[in-house]
Amino acid sequence: MTKLEEHNFPxxxxxxxxxxxxxxxxxxxxxxxxxxxxxxxxxxxxxSGVHVDPGIKDSIDLAVNPHETNSSVSAYLSALxxxxxxxxxxxxxxxxxxxFTLTQNWNIQYYKPGAGYKDWHCExxxxxxxxxxxxxxxxxxxxxxxxxxxxxxxxxxxxxxTLFWPTDWTHTHRGQISGxxxxxIATGWMNFIDQ
Numbered sequence: 100m101t102k103l104e105e106h107n108f109p110x111x112x113x114x115x116x117x118x119x120x121x122x123x124x125x126x127x128x129x130x131x132x133x134x135x136x137x138x139x140x141x142x143x144x145x146x147s148g149v150h151v152d153p154g155i156k157d158s159i160d161l162a163v164n165p166h167e168t169n170s171s172v173s174a175y176l177s178a179l180x181x182x183x184x185x186x187x188x189x190x191x192x193x194x195x196x197x198x199f200t201l202t203q204n205w206n207i208q209y210y211k212p213g214a215g216y217k218d219w220h221c222e223x224x225x226x227x228x229x230x231x232x233x234x235x236x237x238x239x240x241x242x243x244x245x246x247x248x249x250x251x252x253x254x255x256x257x258x259x260x261t262l263f264w265p266t267d268w269t270h271t272h273r274g275q276i277s278g279x280x281x282x283x284i285a286t287g288w289m290n291f292i293d294q
Contacts, residue, residue, distance in 0.1 A: 103185055106260055112250045113270070115186040118259045119178040124237040126171030128283050131161050131207045141208060141216075144225040157214035162204040175285065176201070179233065179261065183289070186231075186263040198292040199230045205287025207237075212281055215274035219248055222288060223266035229288040232270070235261040237283035247272045256282060 106116035131138075140151045141158030163172060179201075187193050222232040234245070240256035247253070247264075248271040254262060256275070264270045266288065 103181060105185070106255075106257075108252060108254075109250075110189075112247070112252055113190065113265055114247065114250065114252060114254070115182075115189055115263045116254065116260055117182045117185050118257070119175075119182065119235065119261050121258050123171070123174050123178050124235065124258050124283075127175050127207055127235075127285055128237050130169055130171045131209065131283065134161055137161060138209075143218075143220075153214075155218040156216045158208045158210050158216070160209075161207045163207060164204055165201045175235075179235070182233075182261045183231075183263060196230065196291075199289045200292060201287065202228075202290045202292065203288070205285065207283065207285050210274070210282040210284075213276065213278050215243075215276040215282070217273060217276060219271050219273050221266060221268045221271045223268070226288075226290075228290045229266040230291055231263050231289040232266050232286070233261065233263050233289065234284055234286040235259070237285060238281075240277050240280045240282045242275055243277035243280055243282050244275045245272050246275055 103117040108114040108116055138159045138161045141156045141160045142149050142151055143156050223229050236256045236258055239258045243256040244254040249269060253275060
């Protein structure tokens, strides 16, 4: 396996970033556009359930089954596995956790200019089974990255940059909103496998 180019986030941030090929990103955008009839408005989960609130999250999402056999999706999941391996090599204590994998649908999300995930949140707030969150920027978006509250880090939205980070409140984050550019991302979670 070829070592992926790393984006150097501080070790103590527990944010890992590695670049996958731009061709894989283009393949996912094409897959999204080819399946746009199946997109839905982005939802949020909170104490009142799952609902749409564009004041918090304004996106158009395509849910992707983890067992999807489309060649573009398969190529992406293979690259995602390589990024996860790099992340586990960097943070070796992760290898001592109970088994985890991709177990649920993940999303390809589209944000028109001015849209985004505007509210501070963490990925574990309403799902205790999540261990790691991941996200890939599928296109370049100037000033359209992700802000991590406590790490005081804003990631760049560079095409191919794939992030992994812990899902807990320690990694509260929100999207950086670009008023001028559209944005595509792929995102999901690694969940503990029920024993």
